[in-house]
Each structure stands twice: as C-alpha cells, then as structure tokens.
Amino acid sequence: MHIPDGLISPQTYLPALAVAVPLWWWAARAFTRQVGDEALPRLAVFTALAFVLSSLMLPLPGGTSGHAIGVGLLALVFGPWVAFLAYTLVLVLQALVMGAGGITALPVNALAMGFIGAWTAYLLFHLLRHVQADFAVLAAVFVSILFSALLVALVLGLQPLIAQGPDGSPRFFPFGWSVTLPAILLPHLFIGLAEAVLTLLIWRHARRRCWIPAACGREA
Amino acid sequence: MSLRRRLRTGAQRRRREACLIAALAGLLLLLPGSSALAHALLHESSVGEAAVVQFLFPDGDKPYFEAYRVMAPDDTRPFQSGRINAVGEVSFRPDRPGTWRVVVATEDGHGAEVRVDVGREGAASAGGAGAGLSQPARLTAGIGYLLGVFGLIALWRGRRARHRPA
Numbered sequence: 001m002h003i004p005d006g007l008i009s010p011q012t013y014l015p016a017l018a019v020a021v022p023l024w025w026w027a028a029r030a031f032t033r034q035v036g037d038e039a040l041p042r043l044a045v046f047t048a049l050a051f052v053l054s055s056l057m058l059p060l061p062g063g064t065s066g067h068a069i070g071v072g073l074l075a076l077v078f079g080p081w082v083a084f085l086a087y088t089l090v091l092v093l094q095a096l097v098m099g100a101g102g103i104t105a106l107p108v109n110a111l112a113m114g115f116i117g118a119w120t121a122y123l124l125f126h127l128l129r130h131v132q133a134d135f136a137v138l139a140a141v142f143v144s145i146l147f148s149a150l151l152v153a154l155v156l157g158l159q160p161l162i163a164q165g166p167d168g169s170p171r172f173f174p175f176g177w178s179v180t181l182p183a184i185l186l187p188h189l190f191i192g193l194a195e196a197v198l199t200l201l202i203w204r205h206a207r208r209r210c211w212i213p214a215a216c217g218r219e220a
Numbered sequence: 221m222s223l224r225r226r227l228r229t230g231a232q233r234r235r236r237e238a239c240l241i242a243a244l245a246g247l248l249l250l251l252p253g254s255s256a257l258a259h260a261l262l263h264e265s266s267v268g269e270a271a272v273v274q275f276l277f278p279d280g281d282k283p284y285f286e287a288y289r290v291m292a293p294d295d296t297r298p299f300q301s302g303r304i305n306a307v308g309e310v311s312f313r314p315d316r317p318g319t320w321r322v323v324v325a326t327e328d329g330h331g332a333e334v335r336v337d338v339g340r341e342g343a344a345s346a347g348g349a350g351a352g353l354s355q356p357a358r359l360t361a362g363i364g365y366l367l368g369v370f371g372l373i374a375l376w377r378g379r380r381a382r383h384r385p386a
Contacts, residue, residue, distance in 0.1 A: 006333025
C-alpha cells in the first residue's frame with residue numbers, strides 16, 4: 001500500500017508534510033513520556049515485526065498480492081502516538097533500504113498508515129472492548145486497515161484531478177477513483193482479515209504478559 | 221508471599237520474557253529466507269545511446285504491460301508513453317542532456333520513478349534500485365538498522381540517567 005515517489009503531486013505531499021511534522025513532534029513527546037527503559041526493547045522487537053510484516057507479500061485470490069501493515073498491533077500494545085512514531089521509522093527504512101514507498105511520499109504514507117491506522121485501531125478497540133475483547137481486537141485491526149487503504153486510494157485517485165499537464169494529461173498518478181478504490185480496497189479485505197487474526201494471537205500473549213498497561217489494570 | 225519467593229518469581233518472569241523476546245528476534249532473523257518478499261518495484265538501467273530501464277519485482281516477477289511515461293528535462297508533457305514490453309523493459313532515446321524521468325504506475329498504487337542522467341555526449345547513467353543487495357539481504361539490513369536505532373536510544377537514555385544529578 002506504500003505510495004512511491006513520483007506518483008503524487010507537491011499539492012498533496014507538501015500539505016501532508018505540514019500536518020505530519022507537528023504530529024511527529026507530539027508523538028516524540030508521548031514516546032519520551034510513555035516508553036520506559038523496560039518497554040524499549042519490546043517496542044524495538046514489535047517495530048521490527050511490523051517492518052517484516054509490511055515487507056512480505058501475501059498471495060491473494062485473483063492472482064494479485066499484498067502485504068500486512070502491522071501498525072494495529074503497535075497501537076494496541078503501546079498506544080497510538082508511539083505506534084505512529086514507530087511506524088514512521090518503519091516507513092523511512094522501507095523507503096531507504098527496501099525501495100518501497102518514498103521520501104516525498106513519506107508524510108502521506110505516515111498519515112494514512114501510521115496515524116489513521118493507529119488511531120482507528122486504538123479508538124475502535126476501546127469502544128468495543130466492553131462487548132468482547134477478542135472481537136474488539138479483530139474489528140479494530142480489520143477496520144483500521146480498510147481506513148488506511150481507503151485514504152491511500154482517495155489520495156491516489158485525486159492526482160489526475162489536481163495535477164495535469166498543458167494538454168490535460170495527468171502529471172503524476174494517472175488513474176481516478178473508479179480504478180483506485182476497487183483496486184486497493186478489495187485486496188485489503190483479505191489482508192485485513194489475515195492481519196486481524198495474527199494481531200489477536202500476539203495481543204493475547206501480550207495481555208497475558210502484562211505488556212498492555214490498560215489490560216493489566218483491568219485484570220488486577 | 222515471602223520476599224525471597226517474590227524475588228524468585230520476578231526473576232523467573234523476566235527470564236521468560238527475555239526468552240520470548242529472543243525467540244521473536246530469532247524468528248525475525250529467519251524470515252528473510254522466505255520466498256515471500258516485498259512489493260517494491262525495482263529497476264536496473266544500462267548505459268548507451270538509448271536508455272533501457274528494466275523493472276522487476278523483488279520476487280523476480282516483472283510488471284509486464286503496465287503503463288509508463290518518460291518525462292524529458294524541464295518539460296511537463298510526456299516525451300514518450302506506452303506500456304512496458306514483454307521482457308519488463310522501457311527503452312527510449314534521449315534527444316537532450318539533463319535528468320530524464322521514467323514513471324511507472326500500476327492501478328493498485330504501486331510504481332516507481334527512475335531518474336536517468338543524460339550527458340552532452342548522449343551517454344545515459346542511472347542508479348539502480350535493485351542492483352547489489354538481494355531482497356532478503358535488504359530485509360535483514362532493515363531490521364539491523366531498526367534495532368540499531370533503538371539501541372542508540374537506549375544508550376542515550378543510559379548516559380543521560382548517569383549524568384543526571386542524584
């Protein structure tokens with residue numbers, strides 16, 4: 001789902017950068033406050049897991065393929081601000097080392113997957129956890145992935161409308177919403193289901209180990 | 221519960237957590253051997269009178285017949301457009317020096333922008349995102365960088381705690 005460099009216009013990534021910078025600053029403050037020395041190695045391992053999950057392709061029905069995101073797990077265990085910051089680090093490394101995503105596209109990718117993904121998972125989980133905790137995890141991760149995919153599809157589909165050459169041809173991403181919405185959202189229905197189940201398994205383990213302060217507080 | 225027993229229980233829990241983290245880290249190190257790889261669109265360019273850019277996915281597959289555009293230096297109109305050929309290549313003959321761009325975009329948002337530098341003599345050169353390290357090596361390197369960043373944060377925190385007045 002990473003948007004690479006060259007596919008989105010400056011009219012898109014410059015405003016996104018203006019939004020992302022203060023959010024990164026706020027997330028850095030939250031990281032300093034919330035992540036103690038004991039949790040730091042754990043955050044490192046979970047961030048590495050997110051890096052691997054979002055770098056490995058899953059074959060999907062229809063001959064296409066996609067990858068998980070991993071930010072939902074980070075948000076449920078460490079909170080949305082820390083997850084946003086950690087996932088930004090994942091995106092930077094993917095752009096520099098893996099060739100996936102890009103530097104000019106980083107703010108858009110970070111906002112779509114890191115910020116929206118983390119906050120959707122976190123808020124939905126806390127809304128639904130009183131119904132049933134396992135169901136809340138599954139729903140939170142599944143919906144967060146669809147929200148992130150929706151935002152990426154909307155941003156890409158917007159490009160032909162806002163950035164055109166003198167002859168009216170698209171200067172950046174050439175396909176509109178009628179193409180991007182089904183092409184991006186449908187595969188992420190399968191990805192969302194798989195990642196939700198994987199997240200639930202790891203989240204249960206994290207809860208048993210008291211790695212999630214809110215869950216431990218409730219059980220105590 | 222006695223103090224000694226509580227200390228022992230705490231030590232056992234920490235040992236179990238350390239074992240789990242080590243197992244997870246081991247799993248991460250084993251994963252690069254997997255055949256399932258990332259979706260980055262890599263490329264390699266050859267130097268000559270005509271520029272040839274070859275695109276490939278990390279698993280060796282190629283974006284056959286995906287749409288591309290070649291943008292000349294300082295021009296907003298495409299110099300050339302079309303679809304990638306049956307061997308995953310785009311070729312074009314630059315008519316002026318400068319930085320040329322080859323942009324490939326798939327319908328699901330994947331793609332790449334390749335910059336090809338063309339000199340006055342007409343020779344083209346471009347960096348290859350795909351030449352050099354294999355994808356498992358990149359994945360391993362990425363995990364290494366990531367754990368290194370957190371290691372540096374831990375070191376910095378430790379130094380700051382030592383220098384803090386009691």
